[in-house]
Amino acid sequence: MRPIEHLSRVEAIQALIGTFPPLEPRIFPVREAVGLVLGQDVSAQVNLPAVAVSAVDGYAVESSSTGLASPQRPVTLTPGRFQWVNTGSPLPEGCDSVVMVEDCSEDGGNLQVFRSCYPGQNTRFPGEDVMAGQPLASKGQELTAQSASLLIGAGVTKVLAIPRPRVLFIPTGDEIVSEDVYAKGSKPGDVPETNSILATRILGEAGFHVHVHPEIVRDNRSLLEEAIERGTQEYDAVLISGGSAKGRRDMAHAVLKGRIIFRWLLMRPGRPAMGASVNGKPVLVLPGFPSSSMVILFTLVVPFLSHLSGRAPATYFDVKGVCGYECPLLQPMSSPPGMEEWAKGRAVLLDREVRVYPLGGGSSSLWSLAESDGLILVPQDAVELPKGAPVRFYPWVRMELDRRCLIQGSDDPAFQLLALGTRRRGCEVVIRRVGSMGGVMALSRGEAHGATCHVLDPESGRYNVIVDRLDGEGDWTRVLLFRRQQGLMVAPGNPKGIHHISDLAREDVRIANRQHGSGTRILLDHLLVSNGLSPDQVRGYDSVCVSHGDVAMRVLNGFADAALGIRSAAMAMGLDFIPLVEEPYELVYPSRYRGHPAMEALVEMAEDPEWRSRVEAMGGYLWP
Structure with a gap:
């Protein structure tokens, strides 16, 4: 072959x-065949109902005995001329109708009937629901629980069906x-x-x-x-x-x-x-x-x-009845030509519109798999999809998008802990680690509910000046969450004797760096310039990581000798830390999101004593 x-x-x-x-069909008891596809047509074996039965709760009578009964002139029936029956009970011999319980009353053993009956009133005749020989289900039809109930009622006990x-x-x-x-x-x-x-x-x-x-x-x-x-x-x-x-x-x-x-x-x-x-x-x-x-x-x-x-x-x-729905991309997306792509994605509700964006991490990443809401389908003939391009999104989890907010910007473990705490309040904060500049710019483009940032302005020496520049109408709310220590992370015991930014230019020192647009990279560039150094003099400058944890792991595993990062990341990995600066870490969001449930929960959680206690234990944080 x-x-x-x-x-x-x-x-x-x-x-x-x-x-x-398809697999060869075989005989199944009807109860065990629910959910299977039938391998042959099925017909009723008996009438349903098999005999005349009562359609209501009441008294079985011979209709002629009720005469011209009315509320004004009730007819009295003596014992033996009526019999109590429940709904579905066979009619007793000699009875051809049923008086509803609401139309009669017992009185001293007799029955007072207030409404006359006609033959067959309030009864179901043999075969009225299903007649013997009547087709009930066809080959190729999936047997539902409802259909199985019908088959059993019609005397069918076994069926030919295709097994799972x-x-x-x-x-x-x-x-x-x-x-x-x-x-x-x-x-x-x-x-x-x-x-x-x-x-x-x-x-x-x-x-x-x-x-x-x-x-x-x-x-x-x-x-x-x-x-x-x-x-x-x-x-x-x-x-x-x-x-x-x-x-x-x-x-x-x-x-x-x-x-x-x-x-x-x-x-x-x-x-x-x-x-x-x-x-x-x-x-x-x-x-x-x-x-x-x-x-x-x-x-x-x-x-x-x-x-x-x-x-x-x-x-x-399709099996689960999940209809993929069309929604615009939050950001541009590329796909290999001639390939159908199913990208892990997340969804957010921004300005009353559902938007989706792909998650990174590759096929081996369990984190992005667990974080995703579903799959974004990119057709085989699509290559470059711009922001806002419609895509088909197939969710596999239940999402409460009106209680979820998207925060883009700086990476910080204390903020991650804060975001996680909002789940106790029935909300969710989704974080995209795109760096401080990336977060503020995304906010200015309407691509986030908020941004986290710590951007140093080299000219003024102040932090987050970029927020003032982009917030032209003064509509953004700023919350100073904490101040944190930035410094050099080095291996335990500091074997290379690194103590100052100038040491990063040594021939025997290699660093791990952060991505373009991150506040930490902007700070590193400023510190290098302030010490008369250029990026070209620093080995490993182009070795990019997207989080403080990533650069700390590079140092811990010997892939780098030093990295600029926060004290809490160094402590978490057991690294030595040389403090250099103390910087503000802010949450910024448009005032129109002030009443958003997740944003409210986030701001309120920032005052939570339990969260603050856990952050203090992480090391390197100061409260405003």
């Missing part, structure tokens, strides 16, 4: 459908370890096995049960061959996690060679996905990175398993 390579996701699904027909496929998920990789092993202490390079959580949850919500292989299969050809061989004998479909790329330890391609249906999809993430046929059973190889695996599960595995179940191929979102 020669595989099809470099094909679209839709073409891959069609290739699988063309190779594997039995799915086996096999995690693979030498670097993959169980969560217990990882938590107790793993070796460098080990990765906890988490893709099975995604597979069982996503496929479970789509109606498919997944069995996870009891062991992580190592990068050994014979072990993987054995697992696939056994899996295809016991299950209807096998999912392999990892091993689909071109690395030396990626065994899936070698094991499945000659049986591969397709390989390399024109989409991202998820491009290395692969499909094969082993023992007449489908084997799908999912990329090992979590985001890639998740997108393939949503958009390829669920549609194919739907097909095996006798349904039309439908994505996870």
Whole structure:
């Protein structure tokens, strides 16, 4: 078999459908067939109701006995000429109608009837709901709980239906370890096995049960061959996690060679996905990175398993009834030409309009995966999408956008802690770490509810002068959250003897820097100039990180000898710290958002004693 390579996701699904027909239907008890697709037409076996029954609570009578009964001239029936019946009870012999309980009353064992009856009044006749032989459900129809109730009522106890496929998920990789092993202490390079959580949850919500292989299969050809061989004998479909790329330890391609249906999809993430046929059973190889695996599960595995179940191929979102809606991009977005892209995204409500933006982090990032609200679909023919361009957004979480605010700007762990505290008040603060300048500029363009900043103006020596310049109408509210210490972070014990900015120009010193537009980078540039230095004299100046934690990790792991950052980040990593400046850290937001629930919670939380106590323990913070 020669595989099809470099094909679209839709073409891959069609290739699988063309190779594997739906599963063979089998007999199920009606109760167990709910949710399955019927394999044949179904007709009623008996009348429903089977006999004449009462349609109300009341008294069964012979209609002629009620004569011309009325409230003014009630008819009295003696015992034996009436009988109490509940709704659905068969009519007693000799009775042809039912008097509603509201139209009569018992009196000393007799029944006073205040309204005359006609034959068949308040009764249901045999076959009135369903007649024997009447068609009830058709082949290819999904059996709902309501339909199952109808079938059982019509005497149907068993049906022919297409079973749900039995799915086996096999995690693979030498670097993959169980969560217990990882938590107790793993070796460098080990990765906890988490893709099975995604597979069982996503496929479970789509109606498919997944069995996870009891062991992580190592990068050994014979072990993987054995697992696939056994899996295809016991299950209807096998999912392999990892091993689909071109690395030396990626065994899936070698094991499945000659049986591969397709390989390399024109989409991202998820491009290395692969499909094969082993023992007449489908084997799908999912990329090992979590985001890639998740997108393939949503958009390829669920549609194919739907097909095996006798349904039309439908994505996870279609199965769950999630209609992707069109909304504008908050920022420009690029996508590779000829590739369908499913980007992790977040949504915000700005000026009564829902806007979305992509999250970074790559396919391996668990943080961005957990932070995302859903997926942004970029079509295969789109390359450059400007700000405001309409895109299709598929959410997978419930969002209360009117209680969420977006803060763009400076990175700070104390502010992150403050934002997290607003959740206790039923709100959410979403942070985009774009640097102080990036945050203020985003605010000026209407792309955020607020910004955090600590921008030094080299000419005046004052902080956040840029806010005054951009707030032309004086409509922005400014809140000084705290002051913090900035300085040089160096390895424990300061082995390079770094004590001053001028030491950064030494030949034996390499730094880690922050991104353009961050307040920390602007401060570093100012300190270099003030000491007669230029960026060209500093090794590592172009080594960019997006947070204080990132630069601290570079120093801790020996990738840098020093970095400008805040004291709390140095303390968190156990680094030495040489203080240089003390700077204000402000929250800025348009006054029109003063009544926003999340903004109110944020400002109120800034006075919370518990938050302040935790911030003080972090070190390097002073209150205004």
